Amino acid sequence: MSKVALVTGAGQGIGEAIAHRLANDGFKLALVGRHVEKVQRVADDIKTQGGEAIAIKADVAKRDEVFAAVAATQSEFGDLNVIVNNAGVAPTTPIMDVTEDDMNWTWGINVNGVVWGTQAATEAFKALGHGGKIINATSQAGVEGNPNLTVYGSTKFAIRGITQTTAKELAQFGITVNAFAPGIVKTPMMWDIAHEVGQNAGKDDDWGMAQFSDGIALGRLSEPEEIASVVGFLASDDSNYVTGQTIIVDGGMVFR
Numbered sequence: 001m002s003k004v005a006l007v008t009g010a011g012q013g014i015g016e017a018i019a020h021r022l023a024n025d026g027f028k029l030a031l032v033g034r035h036v037e038k039v040q041r042v043a044d045d046i047k048t049q050g051g052e053a054i055a056i057k058a059d060v061a062k063r064d065e066v067f068a069a070v071a072a073t074q075s076e077f078g079d080l081n082v083i084v085n086n087a088g089v090a091p092t093t094p095i096m097d098v099t100e101d102d103m104n105w106t107w108g109i110n111v112n113g114v115v116w117g118t119q120a121a122t123e124a125f126k127a128l129g130h131g132g133k134i135i136n137a138t139s140q141a142g143v144e145g146n147p148n149l150t151v152y153g154s155t156k157f158a159i160r161g162i163t164q165t166t167a168k169e170l171a172q173f174g175i176t177v178n179a180f181a182p183g184i185v186k187t188p189m190m191w192d193i194a195h196e197v198g199q200n201a202g203k204d205d206d207w208g209m210a211q212f213s214d215g216i217a218l219g220r221l222s223e224p225e226e227i228a229s230v231v232g233f234l235a236s237d238d239s240n241y242v243t244g245q246t247i248i249v250d251g252g253m254v255f256r
Ligand SMILES: NC(=O)C1=CN([C@@H]2O[C@H](COP(=O)(O)OP(=O)(O)OC[C@H]3O[C@@H](n4cnc5c(N)ncnc54)[C@H](O)[C@@H]3O)[C@@H](O)[C@H]2O)C=CC1
Pocket: 008, 009, 010, 011, 012, 013, 014, 015, 032, 033, 034, 035, 038, 058, 059, 060, 061, 086, 087, 088, 089, 090, 109, 137, 138, 139, 140, 181, 182, 183, 184, 185, 186, 187, 188, 189, 190
């Protein structure tokens, strides 16, 4: 029988690529996002290609909306096996410009969103009487500090901590918890950052993006599908003996 996965932030970028990858791997999919028309487009693409997918509107910063999204997934498909806590935001802010709102907004989505997703999925796995897999999006910026990313980087370091802690806490229920740490991936999030870098130097977005290739051993930026393939592994039975780990998928930027 097909397994069921819920992916947050599935309307574009890495989340969209994960949705397609898991559909190709035979999962039924619940695609969650703040903008329902974006996740609906991805769900429609998957259905056109013969898969099964539903779109659910939810803001991952809001606990009740995340629990409602998990409940809607169970009532549509009768099961839940995997949650990918992928949704995130990435403000670039020099340390002295960081405001209370920056901290609360970014932590609310990136960190609280992972906690609510973990709680809602765990409750569902237990009620369904089986284990499951929780997969969290961190970043190379959550493994090594990046300038101007204090706010964002702090959330991504926290997600690695939550991944380790919950892996130890939830193993007794047959639940594994792992994270993926992308490097520089060509998605709308990264194009926004490239735009800012370019603008600050009086150059265009392509120039801004090109600056990020320096220091990548493989000498190029990442496609979203290259992150999705690692998530495919973490969602599959091939990773059943892996828990509490962060897999760095950055073409060789940080070495641990
Ligand atoms: N693009 C990159 O180079 C890297 C990305 N990442 C992480 O990968 C994940 C995906 O990133 P991208 O696809 O690049 O980002 P993106 O900005 O292109 O897509 C993120 C999606 O999440 C959704 N989202 C944002 N806040 C939300 C909320 N409160 N509730 C529900 N959905 C929400 C957005 O609407 C968007 O559809 C993020 O957690 C990001 O931090 C990590 C390292 C590098």
